Amino acid sequence: MLLSDPSLLKQQAFIDGQWFDSEHKFAVLNPATAQVITQVTDCDSKITEKSVQAAQRALPSWSALTAKQRGAILNRWFELIMDNQQDLATLMTLEQGKTLSEANGEVAYGASFIQWFAEEAKRQYGEVIPSANPNQRLLTIRQPVGVVAAITPWNFPIAMITRKAAPALAAGCTMIVKPSEETPLCALALAELAQRAGLPQGVLNIVTGLDSKAIGGVLTKSPIVRKLSFTGSTQVGKLLLRQCADTVKRTSMELGGNAPFIVFDDADLDEAVAGAIASKFRNSGQTCVCSNRILVQEDVYDQFTDKLTAALKQFKLGNGLETGVNMGPLINRAAVDKVNALVSQAISAGAKVTTGGQQQGDTLFYQPTVLTGVNAQMDIFNNEIFGPVAPLVKFTDEAQAIELANATPFGLAAYFYASDMSRIWRVSEALEYGMVGINEGLISNEVAPFGGIKESGIGREGSRYGIEEYSEIKYLCMGI
Ligand SMILES: NC(=O)c1ccc[n+]([C@@H]2O[C@H](COP(=O)([O-])OP(=O)(O)OC[C@H]3O[C@@H](n4cnc5c(N)ncnc54)[C@H](O)[C@@H]3O)[C@@H](O)[C@H]2O)c1
Numbered sequence: 113m114l115l116s117d118p119s120l121l122k123q124q125a126f127i128d129g130q131w132f133d134s135e136h137k138f139a140v141l142n143p144a145t146a147q148v149i150t151q152v153t154d155c156d157s158k159i160t161e162k163s164v165q166a167a168q169r170a171l172p173s174w175s176a177l178t179a180k181q182r183g184a185i186l187n188r189w190f191e192l193i194m195d196n197q198q199d200l201a202t203l204m205t206l207e208q209g210k211t212l213s214e215a216n217g218e219v220a221y222g223a224s225f226i227q228w229f230a231e232e233a234k235r236q237y238g239e240v241i242p243s244a245n246p247n248q249r250l251l252t253i254r255q256p257v258g259v260v261a262a263i264t265p266w267n268f269p270i271a272m273i274t275r276k277a278a279p280a281l282a283a284g285c286t287m288i289v290k291p292s293e294e295t296p297l298c299a300l301a302l303a304e305l306a307q308r309a310g311l312p313q314g315v316l317n318i319v320t321g322l323d324s325k326a327i328g329g330v331l332t333k334s335p336i337v338r339k340l341s342f343t344g345s346t347q348v349g350k351l352l353l354r355q356c357a358d359t360v361k362r363t364s365m366e367l368g369g370n371a372p373f374i375v376f377d378d379a380d381l382d383e384a385v386a387g388a389i390a391s392k393f394r395n396s397g398q399t400c401v402c403s404n405r406i407l408v409q410e411d412v413y414d415q416f417t418d419k420l421t422a423a424l425k426q427f428k429l430g431n432g433l434e435t436g437v438n439m440g441p442l443i444n445r446a447a448v449d450k451v452n453a454l455v456s457q458a459i460s461a462g463a464k465v466t467t468g469g470q471q472q473g474d475t476l477f478y479q480p481t482v483l484t485g486v487n488a489q490m491d492i493f494n495n496e497i498f499g500p501v502a503p504l505v506k507f508t509d510e511a512q513a514i515e516l517a518n519a520t521p522f523g524l525a526a527y528f529y530a531s532d533m534s535r536i537w538r539v540s541e542a543l544e545y546g547m548v549g550i551n552e553g554l555i556s557n558e559v560a561p562f563g564g565i566k567e568s569g570i571g572r573e574g575s576r577y578g579i580e581e582y583s584e585i586k587y588l589c590m591g592i
């Protein structure tokens with residue numbers, strides 16, 4: 113085994129502080145080799161119901177702790193995650209495929225949310241409101257939402273869980289997490305370290321299973337669950353929003369993206385190429401904030417294309433465990449098929465390949481690819497690629513760039529490179545997105561509000577706003 117602490121490899125669900133087995137299991141595959149890593153408990157609706165009951169039982173005592181007491185346990189969890197960073201990164205590369213260096217980065221990024229919200233817990237202030245009635249005194253207090261369910265994706269198997277669990281637990285909530293069936297191992301290892309940190313039983317529960325519809329059905333229909341925090345595709349997000357309506361749950365939705373990356377004629381082209389590579393090819397193009405359409409002003413289009421193509425020809429595709437590999441495989445066959453279909457349709461509609469454009473044999477590896485001559489009528493312009501393909505679109509002026517950038521139902525992240533300050537203000541304000549990178553391709557961190565508008569989501573994660581998603585404001589009116 114590749115782990116220095118093999119006990120971090122867990123195969124059972126984590127419910128009510130116990131490792132929970134069942135007769136049914138499912139295989140976790142290594143996308144780089146197609147080999148089975150291990151088998152994991154396949155939870156059904158009944159087991160999911162047990163996790164909801166466990167979270168409900170744990171709520172009174174957990175929420176009764178002071179914020180400082182909860183923060184101390186979260187800080188210990190943070191320390192244990194960082195102490196075991198290498199093993200967690202190895203587990204991540206094995207089950208998700210990203211390179212070890214990216215996996216190490218994600219472990220630290222994921223842990224940073226726990227460190228941040230361990231402190232934010234202590235700053236959940238209420239307020240005294242000047243009364244208009246001399247016989248009344250008015251104030252507010254903050255209280256935890258209660259039992260929270262989280263459903264998370266495979267592309268960031270640690271960070272997408274801690275970005276929810278950290279603020280929820282800090283606020284005094286208890287949580288049931290259903291990780292992606294593609295990447296349950298990191299979630300279970302997080303639970304093991306939470307238990308070592310002293311997190312009381314039932315506060316955090318991990319329900320692993322193939323039947324996400326059944327598990328999600330229990331979590332969305334239970335009146336005990338007061339909030340659903342979902343990260344995943346817009347299609348599933350819409351479904352879950354509908355399912356939450358019957359019990360009027362609070363929701364946080366971190367959904368799909370279709371990020372424009374605009375290169376104006378006054379951009380530093382070398383900086384723009386570096387930013388495009390960082391925002392497009394991270395995690396093999398499988399992030400919600402990946403550049404999905406690269407819009408380049410006509411005067412610099414050919415120069416930018418040549419620079420980007422030359423840089424990508426240096427990329428080394430391979431098993432993320434190997435040193436020197438820049439990019440790993442896609443997560444599964446469906447992901448490769450989707451990228452193949454989008455590239456084929458673009459080429460048939462007139463796009464040209466300057467590098468890549470091929471799946472590597474019958475594997476899950478797809479070459480880093482640049483397409484030129486892409487237009488807004490192509491499927492690749494209007495769909496989230498979720499793969500290592502950079503479609504280049506030529507534009508004439510600023511107004512056309514903004515129109516093209518805003519021409520999708522999504523509004524998560526956008527990027528642009530320019531040097532004129534008036535343009536930077538105009539474009540920043542005109543882009544219909546929750547987050548904008550200006551001369552920067554990597555924008556995610558624990559201190560800033562992460563989230564989208566339109567069909568990219570509801571709410572924010574990280575930052576001082578992230579904990580508000582897990583607390584309720586109670587108004588107290590005191591007659592005197
Ligand atoms: N906005 C963000 O912060 C963010 C972050 C990461 C990923 N994403 C988005 O997630 C997508 C890729 O992740 P994915 O393939 O895991 O997404 P997905 O929507 O297929 O799955 C996400 C999670 O939902 C579960 N799920 C699927 N169908 C369900 C159902 N009917 N009921 C209950 N649960 C269900 C899955 O098992 C998984 O745990 C992309 O669209 C990406 O943009 C968004």
Ligand SMILES: O=C[C@H](O)CS(=O)(=O)O
Nearest residue numbers: 267268398399400401556
């Ligand atoms: O896939 C979306 C995640 O939120 C990625 S990150 O937060 O930008 O690392």
